[in-house]
Amino acid sequence: MTDAPAGPPDSLVVGMPHPGLRPWVDRYLGYREHAARPLVRRQAAGAFVVLILGWGDPLDVVDPRCATRGAYRVDSFVAGTFDGYCHTRTVGVGTGVELLLTPPAARRILGLPLRELTNRAVDVAQLPGGWLTRLRDRLAEASDWPRRFALLDAALAARLGAAEPVDPRLDRAWQRLTDTDGRIGVAxxxxxxxxxxxxxxxxxxxxxxxxxxxxxxLLRFQRAYATATAPGTGVDRAGWAVLAARCGYFDQSHLIRDFHEFAGARPTELLVTGSHPSNPG
Structure with missing residues (x-):
């Protein structure tokens, strides 16, 4: 049996969180897709946390560097920050909602140090408290996407309201890194x-x-990745050097090495084969 190409989901519904949640959650992405054959997607690395709450057929999350860091036969999972690419593989009908969380937001919402999730995908049933499993069940029972997004608003607001504060200097560090696209030195x-x-x-x-x-x-790579894969970009051979300079790379070969490490392909190969579009810009 061969793997199906990684096409877009059959349907996508974008929901905007309550304004009070916008600093923490960018958007909700409801999806439904049918794969008659195994569907494999490459997931590029990124400085973000992915939360999938699904109630359809299960999928696998596979880290090619270490099989034990993946999650198998799950419909809902959390993937911590990854410094390498991985793959998802599913067959059947998948339905659920995807959230992309900044690490500071995920630290407060999940209530655990994110080093425990680094380079790991974890079934939500294994996380403490069971609240994500209960939330997933309520989302599955809801009759439409607006009701599901309202449930997410309420659950996330409650988690953030009850969360213990993290040292504000960590928030400042994150903000400085994101504001500079990773160009500020650690010292x-x-x-x-x-x-x-x-x-x-x-x-x-x-x-x-x-x-x-x-x-x-990763922040520098995310900017380059988002720019290169934006509709209508049409980056040519000369354009990769321009992109590298614009995103803070020493040269084009430096950019190509990061694409290979974080996305599993050279930039030109990636644009042909495709990857999951969750990588934020």
């Missing part, structure tokens, strides 16, 4: 926060999931 960032470089690296790694230097690389 400079630590000095701005009044921490040693080691203290910043250890705390950031524990709470956010990856060291600040790796996070900076």
């Amino acid at each position: 400079t960032l630590a000095a701005e926060l009044g921490w040693s470089r080691r203290h910043l690296s250890v705390l950031f790694h524990r709470e956010v999931g990856l060291p600040p230097k790796t996070t900076a690389r």
